Amino acid sequence: MSWVVLVLSGLLEAVWATALGKSEGFTKLGPSIVFAVALIASMGGLAWAMRDISTGTAYAVWVGIGASLTVAWAMISGAEPFSIVKTLLILGLLGCIVGLKLVGDH
Structure with missing residues (x-):
């Protein structure tokens, strides 16, 4: 389950990064709200996943x-x-991500 949460958190990272750009320095309310919500959810998911997955991975x-x-x-x-x-x-980057999953923390 930690890996599912981690992947979803990674998806949310793309959401908040995109929203951050669209917020134009937090001058647009909608993208700024999307940024804040996605950032909190993404970081929360990362923290939750790190209970079972090593920090570096x-x-x-x-x-x-x-x-x-x-x-x-x-x-x-x-x-x-x-x-x-x-x-x-x-x-190639996605291949490396899959590789990190396959080798695990052993």
């Missing part, structure tokens, strides 16, 4: 998922240009 997975999805969403939404190289790098 949990943090690396959380950041990797959040960063990958943030860049992917920016390319999908047109906020930044699509790049095959970026896509391959995101896939």
